[in-house]
Amino acid sequence: MTETPPFTELMDQAAYAQAVLTATEAAAAYYGAGDSPLDDDAYDRLVRGIAAYEAAHPDEVLPDSPTGKVAGGAVVGDVPHATPMLSLDNVFSAEGLANWMAGLQRRLGREIAAWSVEPKLDGLAVSALYRDGRLTRLVTRGDGLAGEDVSHAIGTILGLPDALTSPVTLEIRGEVLMTREQFEAANEIRVRHEGVPFAHPRSGAAGTLRARERPYKVEMTFFGYAALPWEDDDQAGLRGLAHGATMDLIAGLGVGTTAGTPVEPRVCTTAEAVQARIGEIAALRGELPFGTDGIVIKADLAADREQAGSGSRAPRWAVAYKLPATEKITKLIDVTWNVGRTGVIAPRAVLEPVEIDGVVITYATLHNPADITRRGLMIGDQVMVYRAGDVIPRVEAPLVQLRTGAEREIEFPTGCPRCGAELDVTQQRWRCVRGRACHAVASVGYAAGRDQLDIEGLGETRIVQLVEAGLVADFADLFVLTSEQIRGLDRMGETSTANLLAALERAKARPLNRVFCALGVRGTGRSMSRRIARHFGAMEAIRGADLDAFQEVEGIGPEKAALLVAELAELAPLIDRLVAAGVNMTEPGAPGPATAPGADADAGEEPPLAGMTVVVTGSMTGPLAELTRTQMNELVERAGGRASSGVSARTSLLVAGEKAGSKQAKAADLGVRVVTPEEFAAMVEGFLP
Ligand SMILES: NC(=O)c1ccc[n+]([C@@H]2O[C@H](COP(=O)([O-])OP(=O)(O)OC[C@H]3O[C@@H](n4cnc5c(N)ncnc54)[C@H](O)[C@@H]3O)[C@@H](O)[C@H]2O)c1
Numbered sequence: 111m112t113e114t115p116p117f118t119e120l121m122d123q124a125a126y127a128q129a130v131l132t133a134t135e136a137a138a139a140y141y142g143a144g145d146s147p148l149d150d151d152a153y154d155r156l157v158r159g160i161a162a163y164e165a166a167h168p169d170e171v172l173p174d175s176p177t178g179k180v181a182g183g184a185v186v187g188d189v190p191h192a193t194p195m196l197s198l199d200n201v202f203s204a205e206g207l208a209n210w211m212a213g214l215q216r217r218l219g220r221e222i223a224a225w226s227v228e229p230k231l232d233g234l235a236v237s238a239l240y241r242d243g244r245l246t247r248l249v250t251r252g253d254g255l256a257g258e259d260v261s262h263a264i265g266t267i268l269g270l271p272d273a274l275t276s277p278v279t280l281e282i283r284g285e286v287l288m289t290r291e292q293f294e295a296a297n298e299i300r301v302r303h304e305g306v307p308f309a310h311p312r313s314g315a316a317g318t319l320r321a322r323e324r325p326y327k328v329e330m331t332f333f334g335y336a337a338l339p340w341e342d343d344d345q346a347g348l349r350g351l352a353h354g355a356t357m358d359l360i361a362g363l364g365v366g367t368t369a370g371t372p373v374e375p376r377v378c379t380t381a382e383a384v385q386a387r388i389g390e391i392a393a394l395r396g397e398l399p400f401g402t403d404g405i406v407i408k409a410d411l412a413a414d415r416e417q418a419g420s421g422s423r424a425p426r427w428a429v430a431y432k433l434p435a436t437e438k439i440t441k442l443i444d445v446t447w448n449v450g451r452t453g454v455i456a457p458r459a460v461l462e463p464v465e466i467d468g469v470v471i472t473y474a475t476l477h478n479p480a481d482i483t484r485r486g487l488m489i490g491d492q493v494m495v496y497r498a499g500d501v502i503p504r505v506e507a508p509l510v511q512l513r514t515g516a517e518r519e520i521e522f523p524t525g526c527p528r529c530g531a532e533l534d535v536t537q538q539r540w541r542c543v544r545g546r547a548c549h550a551v552a553s554v555g556y557a558a559g560r561d562q563l564d565i566e567g568l569g570e571t572r573i574v575q576l577v578e579a580g581l582v583a584d585f586a587d588l589f590v591l592t593s594e595q596i597r598g599l600d601r602m603g604e605t606s607t608a609n610l611l612a613a614l615e616r617a618k619a620r621p622l623n624r625v626f627c628a629l630g631v632r633g634t635g636r637s638m639s640r641r642i643a644r645h646f647g648a649m650e651a652i653r654g655a656d657l658d659a660f661q662e663v664e665g666i667g668p669e670k671a672a673l674l675v676a677e678l679a680e681l682a683p684l685i686d687r688l689v690a691a692g693v694n695m696t697e698p699g700a701p702g703p704a705t706a707p708g709a710d711a712d713a714g715e716e717p718p719l720a721g722m723t724v725v726v727t728g729s730m731t732g733p734l735a736e737l738t739r740t741q742m743n744e745l746v747e748r749a750g751g752r753a754s755s756g757v758s759a760r761t762s763l764l765v766a767g768e769k770a771g772s773k774q775a776k777a778a779d780l781g782v783r784v785v786t787p788e789e790f791a792a793m794v795e796g797f798l799p
């Protein structure tokens with residue numbers, strides 16, 4: 111995070127005027143029906159661009175400009191607030207926060223002894239008036255001075271009870287939002303009734319709060335974050351109370367607060383403690399059942415807040431530490447259907463690449479077919495995508511108002527996309543009726559393949575036999591087969607049984623890269639498996655790797671790293687059984703990540719292919735004649751090189767065997783060095799198998 115976040119550059123007055131119009135329209139939609147065509151990041155960039163333009167051209171500022179106004183000046187109301195309902199100033203980094211804290215203490219001329227740190231709830235602000243303990247009026251923030259009466263929503267908001275536990279009169283302020291569950295429920299009802307889902311929980315809350323006369327009810331949640339005496343009658347004893355104590359008081363009256371959630375308000379007495387708590391809340395963000403777009407830091411003591419006072423847009427005693435946006439709008443290009451290891455059919459959204467918090471997202475989960483129906487998604491839709499922390503990105507909903515007419519229905523599979531068998535659609539998650547067996551034949555076949563464990567004599571027919579006999583459900587089962595079990599199969603005599611057992615024994619000794627590849631980890635093929643095996647050296651190190659450790663491997667970004675961590679967790683029982691069966695779990699000659707370069711066997715000496723990208727083509731001869739392509743690639747990587755399959759300008763060396771063909775011609779064109787298998791064997795002599 112940087113202190114000056116990016117902004118949309120506005121080149122001239124016309125661009126500035128257009129930006130003001132776009133921003134005010136978006137803000138009106140955002141605070142109104144909740145259907146802004148912009149995501150928050152896009153809106154914030156635009157407003158920062160407007161502010162930058164205005165700073166450079168102060169005499170061109172338009173009266174409609176959103177800068178410096180609550181809600182961007184885009185909303186009005188007719189119910190005046192006794193005390194203005196303001197926005198919050200923002201900081202974007204630890205340094206920005208430290209400056210803000212120092213500035214406030216300077217203004218007060220003293221140290222601030224206590225800070226309250228709490229989540230910035232991503233909903234919309236309301237004022238709830240309780241008279242004699244009864245909820246009588248609900249008003250939105252509006253332009254800060256006056257809001258809209260939304261009392262019709264009373265009774266639909268958890269956390270705002272009709273009656274308090276004590277008959278006091280006071281005004282409570284807080285945020286109305288939809289939890290994830292409430293959002294899902296709301297969209298299910300909406301799609302059933304009028305076909306227009308909400309784009310995300312925040313817009314769901316905005317649209318629902320203002321809607322009158324809907325034929326259906328949806329539930330929302332309120333979290334209070336302030337309380338004020340009503341008409342100078344401080345019945346609840348709020349005056350002089352610290353913020354933390356106020357929160358306890360309203361919770362005691364039966365009003366919802368974040369107390370009891372993992373991000374409950376915490377009073378901190380040092381800047382270090384404030385920063386630590388910010389880190390904790392930021393880390394919990396992805397797991398919370400409601401949205402947070404930052405952390406609010408407030409002077410806790412009433413005397414500090416009173417003395418600091420407020421500006422026209424925001425109080426001076428509080429600030430929002432903004433977190434990077436978790437939601438972006440992008441296009442749904444396609445939906446693919448994957449069959450998981452247990453036979454579950456999982457739809458996956460293929461997206462136009464979009465960056466969220468520094469990570470480029472190209473796929474998102476759609477969970478199950480019902481999820482697609484509930485959201486009313488179509489291919490070609492602009493969709494809101496969510497990603498926070500380590501959660502797998504998900505599509506929240508389409509932005510129906512942006513449809514062009516070119517969108518297409520999403521087709522649901524009518525049979526198992528992998529084996530064609532029938533689908534069991536009685537549950538939310540559809541399954542292939544073959545369950546694990548659907549996966550077993552394909553996955554065992556893959557593991558036994560030439561480039562993985564290379565198990566001779568284990569062809570598809572044998573595998574089907576083994577699976578159908580109930581002897582094998584995954585490839586770890588192969589290694590505990592007894593000769594009696596094998597001999598019991600059709601057309602298996604003494605010799606073929608002995609041969610298969612011997613082949614299995616050999617397969618156990620394959621290098622780690624083959625074993626890893628055999629696991630069929632999504633997103634990794636042969637060359638990625640080799641890179642991972644060489645990088646980590648041992649299965650134990652791979653299993654212990656976290657997101658950061660995986661990203662040290664060439665070609666692994668955050669998206670793939672997250673997938674690997676999830677896949678390895680899912681495969682843990684299988685790997686445990688392979689280990690128990692005595693399958694090799696190390697990569698010969700790999701330095702592993704913990705060892706410093708040069709600390710391995712041939713200490714001090716660079717391996718012969720260090721830094722080289724090597725392509726092998728044609729049939730091998732001489733000492734290499736027996737090696738398969740996979741074994742050749744392993745050899746390249748053992749000798750410190752990187753094996754690649756295509757010749758390009760980045761290729762350092764082409765090993766051209768007999769009938770080398772087009773790759774040799776291309777290498778000649780590009781001036782890539784070409785060697786014969788014999789010359790290559792001499793280069794890597796110490797590394798031959
Ligand atoms: N996508 C769009 O088109 C669009 C348009 C307008 C605004 N926005 C977004 O809205 C935001 C700006 O809105 P804003 O002016 O309402 O300011 P804000 O939401 O960033 O901050 C002020 C608000 O924070 C809320 N808040 C949440 N938790 C709180 C807590 N614990 N204590 C105190 N207050 C708390 C209050 O409602 C307060 O009014 C920006 O993030 C912007 O991206 C988006």
Ligand SMILES: [Zn+2]
Pocket residue numbers: 449526527528529530531542543544548549
């Ligand atoms: Zn199937």
